[in-house]
Amino acid sequence: MKTVVIGVGNAYRGDDAAGLAVAERVRVHAPELDVFVCEQEPIQLLDAWEGADLALLVDAVSSGAEPGTVHRLDATVEPVPAAVFRGSTHAFGVAEVVELGRALGRLPERLLVFGIEGTAFSAGDELTPAVAAAVEPLAAELLAEAGCTSTR
Amino acid sequence: MPERRTIKTDYLARVEGEGAMSVRLRGDTVEHVELRIFEPPRFFEALLRGRSCLEAPDITARICGICPVAYQTSAVNAIEDVCGIELPAPLRALRRILYCGEWIESHALHVYMLHAPDFLGYDGAIELARDEPAAVERGLALKKTGNEVLALIGGREIHPINVRVGGFYRAPTRRELRRLVEPLERAREAALETVRWTAGFDFPERAVECELVALSEPGTYAIERGRIISDRGLDIGAAAYDEHFVEEHVERSNALHSRRRDGGTYLCGPLARYALNGAALSPLALEAAREAGVEPPCRDAFRSIVVRSVELVYACDEALRLIESYEEPDAPFVPLEPVAGVGYGVSEAPRGLLYHRYRIDADGTILDAKIVPPTSQNQLAIEDDLRAVVERYARLGDDELRAVCEQAIRNYDPCISCATHFLDLQVERL
Numbered sequence: 001m002k003t004v005v006i007g008v009g010n011a012y013r014g015d016d017a018a019g020l021a022v023a024e025r026v027r028v029h030a031p032e033l034d035v036f037v038c039e040q041e042p043i044q045l046l047d048a049w050e051g052a053d054l055a056l057l058v059d060a061v062s063s064g065a066e067p068g069t070v071h072r073l074d075a076t077v078e079p080v081p082a083a084v085f086r087g088s089t090h091a092f093g094v095a096e097v098v099e100l101g102r103a104l105g106r107l108p109e110r111l112l113v114f115g116i117e118g119t120a121f122s123a124g125d126e127l128t129p130a131v132a133a134a135v136e137p138l139a140a141e142l143l144a145e146a147g148c149t150s151t152r
Numbered sequence: 153m154p155e156r157r158t159i160k161t162d163y164l165a166r167v168e169g170e171g172a173m174s175v176r177l178r179g180d181t182v183e184h185v186e187l188r189i190f191e192p193p194r195f196f197e198a199l200l201r202g203r204s205c206l207e208a209p210d211i212t213a214r215i216c217g218i219c220p221v222a223y224q225t226s227a228v229n230a231i232e233d234v235c236g237i238e239l240p241a242p243l244r245a246l247r248r249i250l251y252c253g254e255w256i257e258s259h260a261l262h263v264y265m266l267h268a269p270d271f272l273g274y275d276g277a278i279e280l281a282r283d284e285p286a287a288v289e290r291g292l293a294l295k296k297t298g299n300e301v302l303a304l305i306g307g308r309e310i311h312p313i314n315v316r317v318g319g320f321y322r323a324p325t326r327r328e329l330r331r332l333v334e335p336l337e338r339a340r341e342a343a344l345e346t347v348r349w350t351a352g353f354d355f356p357e358r359a360v361e362c363e364l365v366a367l368s369e370p371g372t373y374a375i376e377r378g379r380i381i382s383d384r385g386l387d388i389g390a391a392a393y394d395e396h397f398v399e400e401h402v403e404r405s406n407a408l409h410s411r412r413r414d415g416g417t418y419l420c421g422p423l424a425r426y427a428l429n430g431a432a433l434s435p436l437a438l439e440a441a442r443e444a445g446v447e448p449p450c451r452d453a454f455r456s457i458v459v460r461s462v463e464l465v466y467a468c469d470e471a472l473r474l475i476e477s478y479e480e481p482d483a484p485f486v487p488l489e490p491v492a493g494v495g496y497g498v499s500e501a502p503r504g505l506l507y508h509r510y511r512i513d514a515d516g517t518i519l520d521a522k523i524v525p526p527t528s529q530n531q532l533a534i535e536d537d538l539r540a541v542v543e544r545y546a547r548l549g550d551d552e553l554r555a556v557c558e559q560a561i562r563n564y565d566p567c568i569s570c571a572t573h574f575l576d577l578q579v580e581r582l
Binding site: 010011012039041043044046047092096099100103104123124 | 199214217218265276277278281282285288289292295296299
């Protein structure tokens, strides 16, 4: 079974880096997994998950929920809400890429999308404490989904 | 008393990054147009201070996910300028092939995913993909070829890590580079098809009247370096940029607006390059332009999508030509001895002129940096355009007017993430 973990975000924009941080933790725990990091232009995700049985995608979101809240949805059965997954700086966001993939029949077998609720997205910000605290538990959840046992 | 109407759009999608634009109308007269920008744009200039000049290409590549090569190239041009480095021909060729890859990627994204839906009456690329999957797949394939060029020469697709001051960390072999030939030949065919496709769209009317500014290099379509010229006689080296162009801080915006020092508005980007350097395009690109009925110069703002498509043909053609004649360099880079002073670098980002200036000390530490992205330079021209478009189409209903405004903004492929955040479009009718 081919599994890919995808972290989306911008390392220089505060909580927008949450998806990258989770992907990095997954890489540390499970070096054998395919981990793909997307720092901005996300249309390449169509290639990143091509042929995957399971793709686990993490991005920062801004929906008004408590900071650090993790949203989870199965994008293979429900649409990704564009109003939520638009926290990133790119206009063509994760929601649009998923829907573009759906329109073209280019989604992986199963696509789980995780959104970490952020609050600070300005250039130069660090991850806020609530978001930083959500990173490790979400990495563990992804490893469980991918069928990996954490090595540390 | 003219009727009052207010049109408000909360979010203008399909530009790179996000920003805000508002228009106020009294009857059919436009009273006010402004492009507002919320992001602190000077963050990266501050970040660069105190860092080694060797880090400039890697740090500035992070400013934009769509045009990292442009940022890297203007940065290395500036540092090489102050240190007095000249690159041998093979390294220059690699730099230009890499830049062609970025043009292919960026133009394919803009033409197919961001702009074409406007002309065809779709909300966006997703709706277009449902009705015309073959067209969207063609755009995606083109974009992917651009990515492949970046991955092979740049080391990875986004934020290439192989670029350094003086050249590259590792230069590809002839054999490695030849792997790009087949994808680029296919991309060139797709690009020709793109010219035919976009030339068949219906175009609203708007002629650009301001000064056109682009880089120029004898005998070629300038991309990765050159002198700065205009259609009104400007001809200067990068070092004279600050004498001729000023950035003004505008109250409503965190970004700076550029204008000519004499006060004039100017435009850079595909239309300017095409008007000033069109004769230097390859025969194939010129033939495609002729068949499409958009021979250079073209001042028709909405036909910029066709011009971008012609540039796609050229970028494929030029990359293939350079790969064909590539000779492996003796060394992947020219070693650098830092020299205290000020260096200036320019290049043609997909959306226009990108200027960098660095002052470094004798050990190569950056003392200060100035970066002027193309979207800051085009901001006033975009506002002028929007004003003219609103005046011309003021009689349209609110939704149609909003649509043509968004389409007009996208004529310039504004990379607002380089200069800004959130773009809302607000049309207020008094």
